[in-house]
Amino acid sequence: MWDESIPELVDSLFERNGPHAGPKETSMVWYLADLVRAGELExxxxxxCPDLEAAETERNGARLYYDSIENSHNGAFGDPTDASAAKGEELFEAASEQLVALAEWLEVQPRETLGPQAHVRERE
Structure with missing residues (x-):
């Protein structure tokens, strides 16, 4: 997930972020495709569900709902009114830098270290 490569930036840009249709996704879509209907953000x-933590939908680390409609009538989580194309550009640039750094790191790794590793010994 692109946003997991830049958590500090996401946290610094948005007070009430969300996993879907919140300010980070809205900002990214706004920047990349200009498809945001600004008049509908409120x-x-x-x-x-502007504040997922306040929704009381988790207990002991488990989500208690079957479908997101139980938390959000429209699928939005977080506060998309905090979104902007400018923030989307900042997110895009930072996430792109992380992706390039990952590709450069992968390029120099020995091929044999990148595949699955044997984790269980065979019984003799």
Whole structure:
């Protein structure tokens, strides 16, 4: 996930982020494709789940709901009113830098270290 490569930036840009249709995804879509309907951001927040931690949908690390509709009538999590194309550009540039760094690291790794490793010994 691109956003997991830049968690500090995501946290610094958004007060109430969310896993889907929140400000980080909305910002990225706004920057990359300009498909955001800015006039509907407040409705998305208000009919969604602006604060996932306050939703009380987890117990002991397990999600208690079957479908996201149980938490959000429209699928939005987080506060998309905090989104902007400028923030999307910042996210895109930072995530792209991380992807390039990963590709450069992979390029110099010995091929045999990149495949699956034997984790269980065969019984004799």
């Amino acid at each position: 409705a998305a927040r208000d009919d969604g």
